[in-house]
Each structure stands twice: as C-alpha cells, then as structure tokens.
Amino acid sequence: MLFHTTSLEGVFLIEPEQLTDNRGFFARAFCRDQFKERGLEENFQQWSISSNIHKGTIRGMHFQNLPFAESKMIQCIQGSVYDVVVDIRKGSKTYKQWEAFRLSGENHHMLYIPPGYAHGFQTLEPHSTLYYHMSGIYDPAVQNGARYDDPAFHIKWIYQDPVISERDAHLAPWRDEYALHL
Numbered sequence: 001m002l003f004h005t006t007s008l009e010g011v012f013l014i015e016p017e018q019l020t021d022n023r024g025f026f027a028r029a030f031c032r033d034q035f036k037e038r039g040l041e042e043n044f045q046q047w048s049i050s051s052n053i054h055k056g057t058i059r060g061m062h063f064q065n066l067p068f069a070e071s072k073m074i075q076c077i078q079g080s081v082y083d084v085v086v087d088i089r090k091g092s093k094t095y096k097q098w099e100a101f102r103l104s105g106e107n108h109h110m111l112y113i114p115p116g117y118a119h120g121f122q123t124l125e126p127h128s129t130l131y132y133h134m135s136g137i138y139d140p141a142v143q144n145g146a147r148y149d150d151p152a153f154h155i156k157w158i159y160q161d162p163v164i165s166e167r168d169a170h171l172a173p174w175r176d177e178y179a180l181h182l
C-alpha cells in the first residue's frame with residue numbers, strides 16, 4: 001500500500017499496490033500494522049455502504065462534534081466520485097482549506113481522513129457506490145455538517161444543481177465557533 005501525503009495534515013490518499021497476473025490483480029486494502037506505524041486509526045468500528053443513483057449527487061460536508069470526532073476511510077467500489085475534505089480544526093494553518101480527490105471503482109484509491117475534517121463528495125457517474133470504514137459508532141446526535149456551497153470554503157464542485165438531502169440543503173452557514181478544538 002502506498003500512502004501519499006496531501007496538502008492537509010494527516011489526510012492520506014492510499015493507493016493499493018496491485019499484484020497482477022493472468023486472472024487480474026490482488027491488492028491489500030488495509031493493514032493494521034501499516035496504519036499503526038503511521039499513527040493512523042487501526043480500529044474501525046463500523047463499515048457502511050453509500051449507494052448513489054444520480055451523477056452530480058452531493059453528500060456533505062459532514063463531521064462529528066467533539067468528543068466524538070472520528071476517522072474515516074473512504075473507498076469507491078463502483079463508478080467514481082470527486083471526494084472533498086475541508087480542514088475545520090481551530091488554529092490550523094490550513095483552516096478552511098480543502099482538497100479534492102478522484103476515487104473510482106477503477107483506480108481503487110482510498111482516502112484516510114482523521115478527526116478535524118469535514119467530508120463530502122459529488123458523484124461523477126450514475127450508480128456510484130462507496131464503502132466507508134468509520135472509527136466511531138454512528139450516533140445521529142453527534143452528526144454535524146457544513147454547507148457544500150458555503151462561501152467560507154469556496155469548494156469548486158464539478159456539476160451544478162446537485163441532488164442533495166433535505167438535511168444537507170438546510171445546513172447553517174459556517175461560523176468560526178463551529179471549528180473543532182482538537
């Protein structure tokens with residue numbers, strides 16, 4: 001597994017190394033020891049599937065309130081997505097900065113996101129499916145979110161007029177007091 005650093009501290013793009021033969025390839029997608037060596041979360045509590053019918057769908061920008069902020073590992077297993085991470089750590093030198101990554105069922109890249117970041121994505125194809133590994137147990141009471149189109153972040157999305165949930169459409173504008181003091 002190749003761990004690529006990003007512009008955001010602690011966020012890694014993980015590229016499985018493919019061992020190819022006449023059948024296809026084999027590649028490791030997770031290794032507890034390699035995660036531990038880098039100080040990354042090694043105990044994922046829940047795995048979830050996110051299935052998206054339409055191209056242009058946006059889910060995000062989601063995070064968990066303290067002290068329940070969690071690590072996530074995101075993988076696209078079908079179709080492709082434009083995956084976006086925003087730094088919402090109070091006092092961080094990259095506070096409110098974001099980076100986008102293309103994850104697809106073909107490149108098999110995965111994104112590791114530690115606590116302190118808001119996460120979202122836009123589907124680039126219909127029927128795009130993601131797998132999530134999360135370090136925490138889901139609790140609706142600690143879920144929080146920032147607007148995907150919040151001027152505080154200026155995220156450049158690929159498609160306009162996205163399909164989004166009612167909840168995401170009505171998220172409050174970002175305020176600095178929402179930043180996470182980790």
Ligand SMILES: Cc1cn([C@H]2C[C@H](O)[C@@H](COP(=O)(O)OP(=O)(O)O[C@H]3O[C@@H](C)C(=O)[C@@H](O)[C@H]3O)O2)c(=O)[nH]c1=O
Nearest residue numbers: 048050059060061062063072119120121132138165167
């Ligand atoms: C996230 C989640 C949702 N649910 C339920 C709640 C609801 O009935 C249904 C859909 O939930 P949501 O609308 O919150 O799903 P969604 O908007 O896809 O939320 C996800 O968005 C991306 C961007 C993330 O980063 C994830 O951590 C998560 O927040 O699934 C769970 O049971 N467990 C979970 O872990």
